[in-house]
Amino acid sequence: MLFIWHPRYSNLLGEFGEAVSCYYVDEEFTSYYGMPESEKQQIRAQEEVLLRGVDLVFANGSVLLDQKNKHGNASDVPMGVDFGLFSRALLEETAVPSDLGAMRPPESATSVT
Numbered sequence: 001m002l003f004i005w006h007p008r009y010s011n012l013l014g015e016f017g018e019a020v021s022c023y024y025v026d027e028e029f030t031s032y033y034g035m036p037e038s039e040k041q042q043i044r045a046q047e048e049v050l051l052r053g054v055d056l057v058f059a060n061g062s063v064l065l066d067q068k069n070k071h072g073n074a075s076d077v078p079m080g081v082d083f084g085l086f087s088r089a090l091l092e093e094t095a096v097p098s099d100l101g102a103m104r105p106p107e108s109a110t111s112v113t
Helices: 007-012 037-053 062-068 083-090
Strands: 002-004 021-025 056-059 074-076
Touching (some): 007 037
16 A cells, blocks of 8 residues: 655655555645745646546545545545543543653753844
8 A cells, every 4th residue: 555645756656566545635735835836836747646546535624625536536534633532641540651651751942042
């Protein structure tokens, strides 16, 4: 299985004899501020190779799904979290594994002058 997350890796499609290929798109890569039009065109061309060539496109949200489902192989996979599960980490009775408990907390950031 080949899982690609950025158009710049479109040249890897088919290079590994993969049985299934996927493209996970979680943003519009041509929308970066100040990106030259030539770079946007390159990304669009690379992304078209992926959209046409992969078996599955995982679009992060309905807007991207509408934009990226040109070939009928895209599904909406919105971001999400199991809030109940992750919020239990804050409870006193939640056991901290010994290897994690032994780690020092990060030092606070200091300003550089």
